[in-house]
Amino acid sequence: MAVDLYHGEPGSNSLKVLQAIHEKGVPFTSHYINLTKFEQHDPEYLRINPAGQVPTLVHDGRVLTESTVINEYIDDAFPGPPLKPADPYDQGLMRIWTKYVDEVFRPSLSFLAWHAVIPGLAGAMPEGAFEERLARIPLKEKRDKWALAASGGFTERELESWRHNLAEVTDRVEQALTGHDWLVADRFSLADIAVFAMAVSMPRSHGHLWNAERTPHAMAWLERMKARPGVAAALAMPNHTSFARAEG
Ligand SMILES: N[C@@H](CCC(=O)N[C@@H](CS)C(=O)NCC(=O)O)C(=O)O
Numbered sequence: 001m002a003v004d005l006y007h008g009e010p011g012s013n014s015l016k017v018l019q020a021i022h023e024k025g026v027p028f029t030s031h032y033i034n035l036t037k038f039e040q041h042d043p044e045y046l047r048i049n050p051a052g053q054v055p056t057l058v059h060d061g062r063v064l065t066e067s068t069v070i071n072e073y074i075d076d077a078f079p080g081p082p083l084k085p086a087d088p089y090d091q092g093l094m095r096i097w098t099k100y101v102d103e104v105f106r107p108s109l110s111f112l113a114w115h116a117v118i119p120g121l122a123g124a125m126p127e128g129a130f131e132e133r134l135a136r137i138p139l140k141e142k143r144d145k146w147a148l149a150a151s152g153g154f155t156e157r158e159l160e161s162w163r164h165n166l167a168e169v170t171d172r173v174e175q176a177l178t179g180h181d182w183l184v185a186d187r188f189s190l191a192d193i194a195v196f197a198m199a200v201s202m203p204r205s206h207g208h209l210w211n212a213e214r215t216p217h218a219m220a221w222l223e224r225m226k227a228r229p230g231v232a233a234a235l236a237m238p239n240h241t242s243f244a245r246a247e248g
Pocket of ligand 1: 067
């Protein structure tokens, strides 16, 4: 059995899959893709993942992309502790969390981070270098969004709605964890893994939302998550840069 995982720093979507694979105890070969060197756009990597994004799982030569899909596959395809609740209704609740992370939490976090970081990054590059990098991004949607971010083009209304989303996510997580150790059915699951992948950076990046006074249950859950051996092993994967950690 050969399991190859192509991933970036232990943050965001890469951290999501690294947690699942370590929690499940699946032996795998790690292939680090350096996002700050734009290795995700190298022709060799694009042959595996034409979207030019991490993570990508290759199991016995079969390629799977999309972190949420990969995590369900890891849980279904390999022995080890189950990462989904047994009850179908609880599985539904778990998937509402993973969908919410993919559609609301992660994009809001990314767009705000791009707004803060990309203009400086582009400005620090030699003339034309950023445009050259942009041209290599396979996904038009991402290319356009990065170009807009670089020119400071996100509107105040957009920024406000992404900030609002982050406050809403925070409140939902705090509420779900009040009186509970885990997000769904009082057991650790892919819901905790998906939310944690984005939330771990919140006390640092959005400390006004995530802090001991405002969100004591969410803060305690972050520590509970970090204390899990699989999650700790995922977080201990090499981290070469602070830029790519949570923002993608
Ligand atoms: N929907 C994809 C999104 C993957 C994604 O956005 N990956 C980011 C890192 S977290 C990435 O590769 N960013 C670099 C780029 O798009 O050039 C998934 O969930 O796997």
